[in-house]
Amino acid sequence: xxxxxxxxxxxxxxxxxxxxxxxxxxxxxxxxxxxxxxxxxxxxxxxxxxxxxxxxxxxxxxxxxxxxxxxxxxxxxxxxxxxxxxxxxxxxxxxxxxxxxxxxxxxxxxxxxxxxxxxxxxxxxxxxxxxxxxxxxxxxxxxxxxxxxxxxxxxxxxxxx
Amino acid sequence: xxxxxxxxxxxxxxxxxxxxxxxxxxxxxxxxxxxxxxxxxxxxxxxxxxxxxxxxxxxxxxxxxxxxxxxxxxxxxxxxxxxxxxxxxxxxxxxxxxxxxxxxxx
Amino acid sequence: xxxxxxxxxxxxxxxxxxxxxxxxxxxxxxxxxxxxxxxxxxxxxxxxxxxxxxxxxxxxxxxxxxxxxxxxxxxxxxxxxxxxxxxxxxxxxxxxxxxxxxxxxxxxxxxxxxxxxxxxxxxxxxxxxxxxxxxxxxxxxxxxxxxxxxxxxxxxxxxxxxxxxxxxxxxxxxxxxxxxxxxxxxxxxxxxxxxxxxxxxxxxxxxxxxxxxxxxxxxxxxxxxxxxxxxxxxxxxxxxxxxxxxxxxxxxxxxxxxxxxxxxxxxxxxxxxxxxxxxxxxxxxxxxxxxxxxxxxxxxxxxxxxxxxxxxxxxxxxxxxxxxxxxxxxxxxxxxxxxxxxxxxxxxxxxxxxxxxxxxxxxxxxxxxxxxxxxxxxxxxxxxxxxxxxxxxxxxxxxxxxxxxxxxxxxxxxxxxxxxxxxxxxxxxxxxxxxxxxxxxxxxxxxxxxxxxxxxxxxxxxxxxxxxxxxxxxxxxxxxxxxxxxxxxxxxxxxxxxxxxxxxxxxxxxxxxxxxxxxxxxxxxxxxxxxxxxxxxxxxxxxxxxxxxxxxxxxxxxxxxxxxxxxxxxxxxxxxxxxxxxxxxxxxxxxxxxxxxxxxxxxxxxxxxxxxxxxxxxxxxxxxxxxxxxxxxxxxxxxxxxxxxxxxxxxxxxxxxxxxxxxxxxxxxxxxxxxxxxxxxxxxxxxxxxxxxxxxxxxxxxxxxxxxxxxxxxxxxxxxxxxxxxxx
Numbered sequence: 001x002x003x004x005x006x007x008x009x010x011x012x013x014x015x016x017x018x019x020x021x022x023x024x025x026x027x028x029x030x031x032x033x034x035x036x037x038x039x040x041x042x043x044x045x046x047x048x049x050x051x052x053x054x055x056x057x058x059x060x061x062x063x064x065x066x067x068x069x070x071x072x073x074x075x076x077x078x079x080x081x082x083x084x085x086x087x088x089x090x091x092x093x094x095x096x097x098x099x100x101x102x103x104x105x106x107x108x109x110x111x112x113x114x115x116x117x118x119x120x121x122x123x124x125x126x127x128x129x130x131x132x133x134x135x136x137x138x139x140x141x142x143x144x145x146x147x148x149x150x151x152x153x154x155x156x157x158x159x160x161x
Numbered sequence: 162x163x164x165x166x167x168x169x170x171x172x173x174x175x176x177x178x179x180x181x182x183x184x185x186x187x188x189x190x191x192x193x194x195x196x197x198x199x200x201x202x203x204x205x206x207x208x209x210x211x212x213x214x215x216x217x218x219x220x221x222x223x224x225x226x227x228x229x230x231x232x233x234x235x236x237x238x239x240x241x242x243x244x245x246x247x248x249x250x251x252x253x254x255x256x257x258x259x260x261x262x263x264x265x266x267x
Numbered sequence: 268x269x270x271x272x273x274x275x276x277x278x279x280x281x282x283x284x285x286x287x288x289x290x291x292x293x294x295x296x297x298x299x300x301x302x303x304x305x306x307x308x309x310x311x312x313x314x315x316x317x318x319x320x321x322x323x324x325x326x327x328x329x330x331x332x333x334x335x336x337x338x339x340x341x342x343x344x345x346x347x348x349x350x351x352x353x354x355x356x357x358x359x360x361x362x363x364x365x366x367x368x369x370x371x372x373x374x375x376x377x378x379x380x381x382x383x384x385x386x387x388x389x390x391x392x393x394x395x396x397x398x399x400x401x402x403x404x405x406x407x408x409x410x411x412x413x414x415x416x417x418x419x420x421x422x423x424x425x426x427x428x429x430x431x432x433x434x435x436x437x438x439x440x441x442x443x444x445x446x447x448x449x450x451x452x453x454x455x456x457x458x459x460x461x462x463x464x465x466x467x468x469x470x471x472x473x474x475x476x477x478x479x480x481x482x483x484x485x486x487x488x489x490x491x492x493x494x495x496x497x498x499x500x501x502x503x504x505x506x507x508x509x510x511x512x513x514x515x516x517x518x519x520x521x522x523x524x525x526x527x528x529x530x531x532x533x534x535x536x537x538x539x540x541x542x543x544x545x546x547x548x549x550x551x552x553x554x555x556x557x558x559x560x561x562x563x564x565x566x567x568x569x570x571x572x573x574x575x576x577x578x579x580x581x582x583x584x585x586x587x588x589x590x591x592x593x594x595x596x597x598x599x600x601x602x603x604x605x606x607x608x609x610x611x612x613x614x615x616x617x618x619x620x621x622x623x624x625x626x627x628x629x630x631x632x633x634x635x636x637x638x639x640x641x642x643x644x645x646x647x648x649x650x651x652x653x654x655x656x657x658x659x660x661x662x663x664x665x666x667x668x669x670x671x672x673x674x675x676x677x678x679x680x681x682x683x684x685x686x687x688x689x690x691x692x693x694x695x696x697x698x699x700x701x702x703x704x705x706x707x708x709x710x711x712x713x714x715x716x717x718x719x720x721x722x723x724x725x726x727x728x729x730x731x732x733x734x735x736x737x738x739x740x741x742x743x744x745x746x747x748x749x750x751x752x753x754x755x756x757x758x759x760x761x762x763x764x765x766x767x768x769x770x771x772x773x774x775x776x777x778x779x780x781x782x783x784x785x786x787x788x789x790x791x792x793x794x795x796x797x798x799x800x801x802x803x804x805x806x807x808x809x810x811x812x813x814x815x816x817x818x819x820x821x822x823x824x825x826x827x828x829x830x831x832x833x834x835x836x837x838x839x840x841x842x843x844x845x846x847x848x849x850x851x852x853x854x855x856x857x858x859x860x861x862x863x864x865x866x867x868x869x870x871x872x873x874x875x876x877x878x879x880x881x882x883x884x885x886x887x888x889x890x891x892x893x894x895x896x897x898x899x900x901x902x903x904x905x906x907x908x909x910x911x912x913x914x915x916x917x918x919x920x921x922x923x924x925x926x927x928x929x930x931x932x933x934x935x936x937x938x939x940x941x942x943x944x945x946x947x948x949x950x951x952x953x954x955x956x957x958x959x960x961x962x963x964x965x966x967x968x969x970x971x972x973x974x975x976x977x978x979x980x981x982x983x984x985x986x987x988x989x990x991x992x993x994x995x
Contacts, residue, residue, distance in 0.1 A: 067377065068654060070644035070674075073743050074229045098227055102193065102745045106227030114219050114238060116178040121235035125191075125227050127744050153641035155742050156383035157672055157783050158752075193745035199572060199775050226745075 039100075043147065046097045046104055046133055051143050056135070061146035063134050072126045072152040079134040081118035081144070085111075091118035093137040100130035128155045165248050165260040173266050177240045181220070184233050185210070185250060185258065191226040207232060207252045214264055215244035240266045316449035318404035320367070320378040321351055321397070328428055328442035330357050335367040335379035336389045337637045338476060339664035339671070340903070341958045342896035343389040345474045349892060350394055353467040354401030354460060357441070358428040364475045366661035369639035373654060383638040385672050385783070387859040387956025390892055394954050402457035404448070411448035412439050462890060462951060471895030476663065488635030488662040491622040491693055497526055498542035499683050499694040500549045503534040503704050506558035506922035507778050511535060513555045519548035528552055529686050536683050542695055561778040564922040569777050573712040576733030576773030577605075583749030583774065585759040589767030591718075594727030598718030602806050606713040606795035607983040609916035611784050612705035612924070614932060617665025618698055619676035623684035624691035628652045631691075632681070635664040637672040645674040649681040668907070669783035673706055673741065699927040706782025707917055709735040711754070713795040718767075723807025725818065727767040730758045730796070735776045737783060749774065756788030757796055757856050757963075762828040764820040779919060785907060786959040789858035790966075794984065797854035797967030802980060811853050811971065812836050827950060828855055831862040831887045834948040839866035839883035849880055852971025854964040861888040861955030865968035871976040876994035877986070879909075879969070885946025886960060889953035897957050898945045904961035905943050910935045912966050913986045913993050938995040 039045075047056060064078040083091045090113045096106040109120045118136065126132070129152050135145040152159070165185040173179055185207065192204025204226065212220040219238050246264040251257045315331070317323045323331040332351050338344035348364045351357075372379045380396065381388075405425050412430035413420040416437060423432050431438040462468070479485035504510065514535055516528035524544040529536040535554055539545035595601055621634040623646065630650045636642040639659045647654040664671060680694040696704070711734035718727040736751035738744045750759075750772050759770040784790060804814035815832060819825045832855045836842075841851065848870045855864040868881040884901055891897055914933040918925045926932040966984065973991065974980045981989055 066644070066654060068373065068640050068644040070641065070648045078235075096227070101227050102191075102747075103225045103227055106225055108223045109236070110221035110223075111236070112219070114214075114217065115236060116239040117237040119237055120222075121233075122222075122224075123229040123233050125229050151377070151381075151640065153383075153638060153644045154673065155744065156381065156638050156641065157385045157669070158738060158742065158744070191745060194739055194743065195774060195776050199576070199777075 041099050041104065043133065046099060047135055050095055050135060054143055056143040056145050058145055060144050061134050061136055063132065063146050063148040065132065065148060065150055067151060069126060069150050069152045070154065072128065072155055075124050075126050075150060076121065077124050077132065078121040081136045083118045085113050085116050085118055087113045090139045091136050092139055094118065094120055095135040096124065097133040097135060098126065098130060101127045126150060126152050128152050129159045165258060167246065167248060167260060167262055173240045175240055175266050178237055179240050180235060180237055182235045183248060184231060186231055187252065189226065189228060189230045189232060205253045207250050210234065210248065210250040213247045214238065242266055316445040318407055318449055319400055319453060320375060321400040322355060322404040324441050324445035326442050328361050328440050330362045330428065330441065332362055332364050333367040334364050335372065335382050337384040337639065337664055337667065339384065339637065339667035342474050342893065342899065343384065344476055345472060346390055346892040346896060347393060347397060349467050349472060350397045351401040353465055354398045355405050356425040356427065359467055359472060361428055368661060369643040369659040370657065372640065373643065382640050383672065384667065385637055385669065387958040387960060391860055391954035391956055398459050399457055402459055403453050406454050406457055407448040407451045408441055408444045410451055411444045415439065415447065468890065468892050472893060474896065485663050487617055487665045488620045488633060489617050489665060489695065491633040491662065493622065493624065493691040496691040496693055497538050497540065497687060498545050499536045499538045499692050500542060500545035501534050501536045501679055501694060501696065502549055502700060504556045504558060505703060506556065506561050507780055508561060509556045509558040511554060512557040515553045518551045522548055527687065529683060531682050534679060538683065538687055538692060546697060558922060562922040564778050564919055566918045569710065569919060572777060573733045573775050576775040577712060577714055577731060579773050582771040583746070584771050585750045585755045586768050586770040591727045591729050591767045591769040594767040595718045598726060599721040600719045600806055601716065602719065602803055603716045604799055604802055604982055606715065606798065608711050608791040608794060609984060610710045610779055611708040611911055611915050612702045612917050612932065613668045613670035613784060614702065615666030615668050615670055618696040618701040620693065620695045621677050621680035622691060622693040623680045625650055625684045625688050628656055630657045631660065632657065632677065633660045633662050634677050635662060635671055636677065637664065637667045641674050642677050645677050646681050649678050650685055668785040670706060673782060702927050702932055703924045706741060706780050708784030708790065709737060709781040711791055715795065715799040717803050719803065719807055723809055725765050725803055728765045729769040731771050733773040733775050735781045736774045737781050739774065740776050741780065741782050753788035757792045757858065761796060762825050762857065763818040778922065786962040789856065789960065789963040793854060793856040793963045794966040794970065797856065797964065798970055798982070801971045812841055815855060827862040827887055828857065830950055831855060831864045831885055831948055835864040835866055835883055835885040835946050838885065838944065838946045839881065841866060850972050850975040852968045852975060854967035854971060856963050858960040858963040859956035860953065861886050861957065861960045863960045863964045865964035867969045867972040869969065869972040869976055871973060875990045875992065877973060877991050878994040879941040881944065882941050883944045883946065884965060885948055886957065887948045887950050888955040888957050889949055889951060891947050891949045894947050897947055900957050901945045901961045902943050905965060906935055906940065908962045908965040909993065912969060912984055916985050936995070939993045
C-alpha cells in the first residue's frame with residue numbers, strides 16, 4: 001500500500017462515522033500526467049449531490065467485484081443490500097459511484113418491494129484504479145453505503161497507485 | 162433495431178424470488194474516444210431502462226457512460242402471476258428499443 | 268511419469284523456492300503432478316518465522332526479503348530489498364531476496380501492494396512502506412530480545428543482524444530471536460532512520476541477480492522448461508487490427524513434430540514439439556487476412572494526418588496562462604520551428620514470451636511480464652477460471668522497456684494453452700513478429716513558437732502537439748479536458764519563467780497501435796523543447812546554459828533544475844576551451860520525479876560522421892539508493908537512446924511496418940559506444956525515479972551539439988535521415 005493509496009483511503013475513511021454529518025473535504029488535485037482522469041474525489045464529493053447533507057451509514061451494503069480487474073472497460077460489479085424489502089421497509093434506490101471517472105454516478109437503480117431482494121449486478125467502466133461506492137437509499141429516507149478499491153491492472157502505467 | 166436478451170429460470174412458481182438477467186446490444190459510446198481516422202465518436206448512452214411486468218414497473222436503471230458497452234443488468238423480482246415482461250430503453254440519440262417476453266408463473 | 272531431477276531444479280529456480288525446503292515436501296507429492304500448485308506456500312513453513320509479509324528469518328540467520336515487482340535489468344530487485352534491509356539493520360551478507368508472487372498478493376488481499384514495474388516507480392512509490400516493514404521487523408526483534416533479558420527495549424540496539432543489550436553486552440542474533448519475534452504483535456508506529464544514518468542505502472551493492480546471469484543460470488521467461496512442454500509460434504495480421512479470414516495448413520499439418528495449427532481469430536498459432544519446427548511450419552501456413560480499411564495506411568498519409576492536426580480549430584488545451592497572442596503581436600522577435608519524432612518499436616532483447624499450463628480449472632503462467640497482477644487478471648479472464656486458481660510464476664525479463672506491461676502476448680499464450688488443455692505451451696514471438704506487432708512510441712509532430720523581447724527575454728511560448736494518444740487508444744481512458752498527459756509531458760510543466768504560455772494538443776490517432784516506450788513522453792518531448800530553447804538562446808545571442816539559468820525562477824522546484832544543470836555543466840567543463848571542430852550541447856529536464864541534465868561534446872566530419880567525444884549526464888533523484896546501479900541505468904539509457912536517436916524509426920507502407928529485424932532496425936554496436944560520465948547529485952527530501960528519466964536529456968543535448976557543429980538546426984529524428992551516422 002503506497003502513500004497515494006493510503007492517503008486516498010484516509011480521506012475516504014475519515015469522519016464518516018455512523019450518524020455524523022459530513023464535513024467538507026478538499027478533493028485532491030492531481031498532476032495531469034499521473035491522474036489521467038483528473039480529480040480523485042473524496043467520499044463526500046461523491047455522495048453529496050445525492051444525499052444533500054443527509055447522514056450516511058456504512059452498513060448493510062456489500063460490494064462484490066474483483067480486486068484485480070483485467071480490463072477497465074468491463075468490470076463486473078454486484079451490490080447486495082440487507083433489507084426485508086417489505087412495503088414498510090425497502091430499498092428505493094442503489095447508486096453506483098466512481099471516484100475517478102469523468103461521470104461520478106455510473107448508474108442509478110430504482111427498486112421496490114416487488115423486487116424482494118435489493119441486489120443488482122452490472123458491468124462498469126473504470127478509468128483506472130479507484131474506489132467504487134455503492135450507496136443505497138431506504139424508504140425511510142436513510143442512506144447506507146459501502147466502498148471497495150478496484151485495481152485496474154492494465155492502467156498501472158498511469159495510475160499513481 | 163437494437164436487440165435485448167432477457168433470461169430467468171425455466172420453471173417459476175408463484176412467490177419465487179427470481180433472478181432476472183438482461184443484456185442490451187448497444188455501443189454505449191462515451192464521447193471521449195476517437196475512431197482510427199481521428200474523428201470523435203459522439204456520445205451515445207442509454208439514458209433509461211425500464212422493465213414492466215404487465216402494467217407494473219418492476220425495475221428501472223439510469224446508466225451513464227460508466228456502464229460498459231452492451232449493458233448487462235441483473236436484478237430480482239418476486240413472481241406473482243404470468244404476465245408480459247417488457248423492457249424499454251432510450252438512448253441519447255432518441256432511439257428507443259423494446260423487448261417483450263412472457264413471464265410464465267405456474 | 269518420473270520427475271526429471273534437472274527439471275525439478277529448474278522448476279525450483281523458476282518459482283524461487285529453496286531447494287532444501289522443496290525436497291522436504293517432495294516426498295509427499297506423487298509423480299506426475301504439476302510442480303507449481305502442489306508446493307506449499309513458503310510463508311507457511313513452520314521452520315521459517317515470518318515477521319511480516321516482507322521479512323522471514325531462518326534459524327541460521329539467513330534473512331529472506333521479498334521483492335514484489337519485476338526484474339528486467341533495472342536493478343530494483345536489489346535496491347528495494349536494500350531499503351528494507353536498512354531499516355531492519357540487517358547484515359546484507361545474510362540477505363537472500365525472493366519474489367513475492369501475484370497469487371500471494373491476491374491471497375493476502377494485496378499485502379504487497381502494487382506489483383507493476385512501470386513508470387520508474389518501484390523505489391519512489393514503495394520506499395515508505397518498505398522502510399516501515401523493515402523498521403517494524405527490527406522493533407519486533409528488539410522487543411523479543413528485551414523480553415528475553417527482561418530489560419527495557421530502549422537499552423537494546425540492533426546492528427548488523429544482532430540485538431545487543433548495551434549495558435551487559437549480551438547479544439542475540441536475529442536467527443535466535445526470529446521465532447519469538449514472530450509471535451509478537453507488530454508495533455502500530457515505527458521510527459524511521461534519518462537518511463544521514465543510512466549504512467546500506469547509498470552503497471553500490473552488487474545486484475543480487477548478477478552472479479546467476481553471468482554463469483547462465485538465471486531463469487528468464489524464455490528459459491522456461493516444463494515436462495512435456497509444447498512450443499508455439501504465432502503470427503498476427505501484418506496490418507494492425509486485421510483478422511484471419513481463412514487459413515490453409517495442409518502443407519504442414521502432418522509434418523513431423525507439428526501438433527496443431529490454430530486459428531484464433533486475430534492470430535494464427537502453430538504448436539509443435541520444438542519451437543524451430545513451429546516457426547518454420549508457420550511460414551508455410553497460408554493465411555488470408557481481412558485487413559479491413561487499413562491496408563492503405565502509409566507514413567506519408569500519417570504525416571498528412573498529423574499536419575492536419577496542427578491546423579485543426581478544436582484543440583485540447585493543456586495550459587493557457589497570460590495572453591500568448593497578444594504577447595506575440597508585441598514581440599521584438601518571433602521564432603518558430605516544427606519538430607518530429609517517429610514511431611519506435613521496443614526491440615527488447617527477449618521477444619514476447621509466455622508459457623501457460625491449463626489443467627482443468629487451474630492455470631499456471633510463466634510470463635516475462637512487467638505487471639504480474641495484470642498477467643494474473645488477464646490470464647484468468649482469458650482461460651475463464653477464477654483468479655484464485657491462477658499462479659503467475661516470476662521470471663526475469665530479458666528487457667521490458669514498457670512493452671511487457673500490456674498483456675496482449677499473455678492473452679495469446681493462454682488462448683493457446685486453452686486449446687491444448689492439459690499441456691504446458693511456451694509461446695515465443697520471432698523478432699519479426701516483435702518489431703511488426705509492437706505497441707510503438709507514438710510518432711509526434713511538435714510545433715514551437717516563442718516571442719522574445721528586445722533584450723532576448725522570452726515573453727511567450729506556444730507549444731502544439733499533434734500526435735496519437737496512448738491513454739485513449741491503448742487504455743481507453745477518458746482524457747481530462749481532452750489532454751493526454753504523455754503527449755504534452757515537459758511542455759505544460761516546463762520550469763522556465765515565461766509570462767505567457769499556451770500548450771495545446773490535437774489527438775491524432777492512426778491504425779498503428781501505440782504504447783509506453785521507455786521514458787514515454789519524456790523520451791521525445793525534451794528533444795523538441797530543449798532544442799527549441801537552444802534556438803531561442805541563439806536568437807537572443809546568449810550562451811545556452813546562461814540562457815536557461817536566467818529563465819529559471821527562484822523557487823523550490825526550480826532550484827533542482829538549476830542544481831542539476833550546474834552540476835552537470837560543471838562536470839563537463841562548460842565554457843572551457845574546446846579543441847577545433849568540437850562542439851558542446853546541453854539539455855535539462857524534470858521527469859518521473861527526478862531532475863536530469865546532459866552535456867555532449869561532438870565533432871562532425873566532412874562525411875557527416877558524428878564522433879561523440881563525451882557524454883556527461885546526471886540526475887538528482889532525491890536519494891540515490893544504489894549509485895552503481897544508477898550509473899548502469901545511465902549507461903544502458905545511452906545505448907538505448909543513441910540507438911533510437913541515430914537509426915530508430917518504424918515506417919508504414921500498405922498498412923504494415925516495413926522494418927522486421929536488426930538489419931533494418933539497427934542497434935548500436937559495441938565499438939560505437941562512447942564513454943558515459945555520470946553525475947549523481949542527490950539533494951534529498953524527495954524520492955524520484957531513475958530507470959527512465961536517465962534517457963530524457965540525451966537526445967536534445969546531443970542534437971544541440973550536432974546542430975552547433977553543423978551550423979544548422981536538426982529538428983527531426985532519427986539522424987540517419989539527415990545523412991548522419993555515429994563514428995566508432
